[in-house]
Amino acid sequence: MDKFILDACCGNRQFWLDKSHPNTLYVDIRNEGPNLSKFRPNLKVRPDKVMDFRALDLKDKSFRLVVFDPPQLFLGEKSELRIKYGSLNKETWQSDLKQGFDECWRVLEDYGVLIFKWSESQIKTKDVLELFSQQPLFGHPSGSKSKTKWFTFMKIPSCQKQEMK
């Protein structure tokens, strides 16, 4: 089965409706669980491949859709949320996110779509988008009071881009 969709940090695959979509390659930096959390015994992070989104072992332009939902919070070692979502590193978060975005972009084919999710509870969306080499076409909060936003990028080849006047 062709894998033309990449989830670059799949975690527990919580937002997937089909958690084993046959055309999707699920990757994460860890392979853990179940029994990771005493509160959520079924929580598990079982990627198809263990991989670091900062250095994806994948060919250039090999996916049509990439979803990038990295850790978005600085969390303590024992935090339950950390078990579920991982944590940003205080020293390296900016370069981690930039490298992750660059890698997702590299493996995306021309005209491919990248979905980026960000919760601005601790870091403003603007400060994260500034790290990226590309800007989204549009983005939307997932609820009027929610701090989580979903952004859509498209890899439009340079020959299709108009000169800025």
Ligand SMILES: C[S@@+](CC[C@H](N)C(=O)[O-])C[C@H]1O[C@@H](n2cnc3c(N)ncnc32)[C@H](O)[C@@H]1O
């Ligand atoms: C916000 S969670 C993803 C949640 C997921 N979208 C879901 O629906 O359940 C972020 C994930 O990024 C993973 N992660 C953190 N650093 C990573 C890295 N350098 N490379 C790949 N995955 C990473 C964490 O292990 C964690 O599972």
